[in-house]
Amino acid sequence: MGRVVCLVGIATANGQAAQQQRPQLAEEVFKNVQIIKGIPVDEFMDTMGMFAAATNMNCVDCHTSDSTESWENFAKETPLKQTARRMLLMVDAINKQNFKGVRSVTCYTCHHGDRRPKQIPxxxxxxxxxxxxxxxxxxxxxxxxxxxxxxxxKYLQALGGAERLASLTSFVAKGTYSGYDTDQAKAAIEIYAKAPAQRTTIVHAPFGDSVRVYDGRAAWIASPDKPLPLIPLTGGNLEGAKIEAMVSFPTPIKQAFNQWRVTTTTIDDREVTVLQGTNPRQPPVNFYFDQSGLLVRLVRLADTAIGRVPTQIDYGDYREVSGVKLPFRWTATWTDGQSTTQLTEVQANVSIDAAKFGRPAPAPPPRTK
Structure with a gap:
């Protein structure tokens, strides 16, 4: 879907503003935000993804056809944007009057992936x-x-055993990345990872380098195709960056959650075991393991102003690196797109400059084709 944005307009902040400690709020970055105010930019973008998933629509369905040419064009009024605002007020009233303000009803409750809610069974x-x-x-x-x-x-043993896992303290990987943001073209990717949970990815996309960093406590995205040159991650996105970094060094995952529940389900007609981890005041996270014990899927949720949105990561092509099995391929799917990473080489236990895990510099404007 590329840029998923609804009810928004021009990104007005510059690199200096992006360096502020407090994450910028939606109404400080975009014009013509009338209802969904007071939330960080990353949550606001996830909210737009919720609209897209609930109605099976993309950017230009709600906005003008020239919206993807410039962030400024998203500020233009359209009848569908006005309808969306009325629907937001309606859903908010339903939850306040019937569910004590708990977000029990969302756009997806009625639309369920259709532009118009169905009336006939x-x-x-x-x-x-x-x-x-x-x-x-x-x-x-x-x-x-x-x-x-x-x-x-069983999971740790399938990866190589606790002793070998403890000996893996870092790695540097190279490969290819393809997704909606690259128009499915393969772009070179570099990954830097250090135990227990630091991770940096750099995608050399056609529009410029797209950088994601988790330093062990904070996370950022610096990418020319985003509405801000540097976006700090908050809430479920920050927690998600932490969990995804921990998958590379998974021994501490069990202690990362207060409570675990177990069940089984099937993926592509194969039975898998599901572990759901929960922490107070946070959405649950599901880990899916195949019969060999390897992790094949991770599903996490992020809260938005209008409901929770999922991110699904499917892992595969496990290969041994210094005695430890690592996934060489994963596909991430979320309400704003889908991407696949395929590694071609991994170097284990290499020295990585600490600066690689620092807050990245704001991204420059996108390169023109």
């Missing part, structure tokens, strides 16, 4: 086999199954 849906979504898990039943401790032990 579908006989095709009623009499067809239901579509099973392994990401939708409501019941955790593990009668007679493995415990969370046993599943983690």
């Amino acid at each position: 579908s006989l095709v849906v009623q009499y067809s086999a239901p579509i099973e979504d392994p990401n939708e898990i409501d019941v955790f039943s593990n009668a007679g199954g493995l415990s969370a401790d046993q599943i983690f032990a």
